[in-house]
Amino acid sequence: GAVVSQHPSRVICKSGTSVKIECRSLDFQATTMFWYRQFPKKSLMLMATSNEGSKATYEQGVEKDKFLINHASLTLSTLTVTSAHPEDSSFYICSARDQGGASGYTFGSGTRLTVV
Amino acid sequence: AQSVSQHNHHVILSEAASLELGCNYSYGGTVNLFWYVQYPGQHLQLLLKYFSGDPLVKGIKGFEAEFIKSKFSFNLRKPSVHWSDAAEYFCAVGAATDSWGKFQFGAGTQVVVTP
Numbered sequence: 001g002a003v004v005s006q007h008p009s010r011v012i013c014k015s016g017t018s019v020k021i022e023c024r025s026l027d028f029q030a031t032t033m034f035w036y037r038q039f040p041k042k043s044l045m046l047m048a049t050s051n052e053g054s055k056a057t058y059e060q061g062v063e064k065d066k067f068l069i070n071h072a073s074l075t076l077s078t079l080t081v082t083s084a085h086p087e088d089s090s091f092y093i094c095s096a097r098d099q100g101g102a103s104g105y106t107f108g109s110g111t112r113l114t115v116v
Numbered sequence: 117a118q119s120v121s122q123h124n125h126h127v128i129l130s131e132a133a134s135l136e137l138g139c140n141y142s143y144g145g146t147v148n149l150f151w152y153v154q155y156p157g158q159h160l161q162l163l164l165k166y167f168s169g170d171p172l173v174k175g176i177k178g179f180e181a182e183f184i185k186s187k188f189s190f191n192l193r194k195p196s197v198h199w200s201d202a203a204e205y206f207c208a209v210g211a212a213t214d215s216w217g218k219f220q221f222g223a224g225t226q227v228v229v230t231p
Binding site for chain 1: 150152158159160161162206218219220221222223224
């Protein structure tokens, strides 16, 4: 089945630094990928829709200058958390639309970001 | 705007008991409905989905869900739970006309299974 690889799985960074999270579709092309954030004991919140070759579409309340999304190829989308602060600590999950697959929609394994 | 409500945040069941998790959504148009499961330390996995057709959908691991359009509900059921079903369960709704994969998730239901 369709596989989405997300890397790194865990990252700890210092306040003020930037962190890049990668999301790759391994065996299919994904023109659209999605980035979610999961707060402790809460559900997933859609942050943005990543479109290959064009600008991402951000959900209301999500700072586009803080959460930079790049979708330069059909198999890779990246989320960069810029000038990270402790409140950015969270679990970030990407997903991709497998246009031809039965599942249709596959999640990555997530990235636990801790900002200290 | 879409919204998804899961009635129980925490459910405790004995092994072999029946499970039913409620999910209601709010949306005026045609929707695609999903249930995902997240086992401890693992990523989200699709249990089942409904796009159209038979409103009773069967998924993996013995789970099923019934779409009742008049009630805007998509409840998840399993006749007899196993200890391995302990996990967090998320209901998700996507507008059928929207970018496929752009979902609203419910808050999740943590299921605990006791011996």
